[in-house]
Amino acid sequence: MVKSLDDRIAGAVVIVILLLCGAVAVFPLLYVLSVSITPFSEVLKNGGFILIPRAVTFDAYNKLLTESNIPRAFGVTVIVTVVGTILNLAITGLMAYPLSRRQLPGRSLFLMMVVFTLLFSGGIIPTYLVVKSLGLLDSIWAMILPNLVWSFNVLIMKSFYESLPEELFESARMDGAGEFRILWQIVVPLSVPVTLTIGLFYAVGHWNEFFQAIMYVTDRTLFPLQVIVREILVQTQQPLENAENMTPTQTLQMASVIMASLPIIVIYPFLQKHFTKGMLLGSVKG
């Protein structure tokens, strides 16, 4: 079919607007990156606008790695993310699988129990008191256990498991497999995309964890990355007496922002196709 002129103009307009949207999404981060590696005297000279730095310095990163709490916080965040995500997936799967089997006695009761928490919660104060009475305050577990299972993820996994053909389970049971074995050897391998998606959501949640840390943790050595970065961000600007030698606050702040977001930005493109698929699956089915 021959494209009309109108069609081609429309196509071009669409492309231009989309490119603009892409630029709006990326530009702020690129700017932050470039501020973090530009000597501050350059930043001042160019009136703040630099996208491709003319001179590059990693002073700010050096300083953060050697003189701040960032490396430690990085470690805390990595531990919380890895341990947390594994536990999240394990418990969510163990929850979703039985709920997806129609022969489970009391199924609707358990389901109600999960769904009701989406509607109502005790609120932050009573939850805090529970965490406190369990002696979890000021421990890494305080950032993992209170959010161990997201009800919404249980529902997504459950509806995925329900879509697996019933004959699969029957034949496995005929061959004498127990429920644990069915889950581990049949259901889990078949649900890699949905597991990856939900795992990614959990992992991002842990990586970005802020709320539980400020609620339950006062021990500075246990602060995760986001809390430390926020501290660095709200520090008031120091006067710049010697902009040539000192690493100014703004450069440090932006370097810390980059360090906290880099892992996500690096990993995310590889997982993107999985999670869009998984997300659609979950949202369309609900």
Added chain:
Amino acid sequence: MLLPGVIYYIVFKYIPMYGVVIAFKDFNMSDGILLSPWADPWNKYFLQFFHSPYFTQLLTNTFLISVYKLIFGMAPPILMALLLNECRVRWLKSLIQTLTYMPHFLSWVIIYGILLALLSQSSGLVNQWIENAGGQSIPFLTSTSYFRSILVGSEIWQNLGWGAIIYLAAITGIDPTLYEAARSDGAGRLRMIWHITLPGIRSVIVMLLILNLGHLLDAGFEQIYIMYNIQVYAVADILDTWVFRTGLQQLNFSLASAVGLFKAAIGLVLVLASNKLAKRWGEGIW
């Protein structure tokens, strides 16, 4: 198999629901929930809240921030989905998708860092432009007149691409013969968007709008807590942030729980009502 999950739900979800009784007690730490004396009258802390000057301020702020986010946040993802759908250049489409989904995975701390780089009064990019153009710098982040716009704007930025996913999915579900028929009748692109695509996703739009209504009292604790400062409390303080400060920083547990319970109760009604509405509207989607 269900056991670990059920234990989790009981300990971290249902015990806190019981814990809300402290809203009706003169709670003190040493006596615990059971032994603390009942408040006299039983609704003392609710009355205290209703009669305090915070009541209107918190409710107004929570409501306004939510509603602004709802109104201004609705259209951009829809437009984004339409644009992506109209884009005929495959690789460009997926590139833009990758770029615009990304902000969704950044934490509010990171986004706050980006906002500082762009908007801070002393060294933000925008203010340097304004000053270079001979203008007065503007305290975007500490002024009551800009704060809500920044909250809403940053939320839109974060969710532009991500929000488009579900609309894109809905567009994919539209019967392609409709477009062919329209084309042979001589309809242009805009006409097809207006008469086929938009009506095709109308039910999804209405559905999401209704479901969002259910969360009218969740204006976004983490975002606001990370971005606000004392200068903007008057326009930024919402129920959740106030509960957090009153409960955990001033240790006024009973008052904070009362406000939390008040919020949870209204939230429950809103969610149930919106789900009911959604069911009436959305035959065949959920």
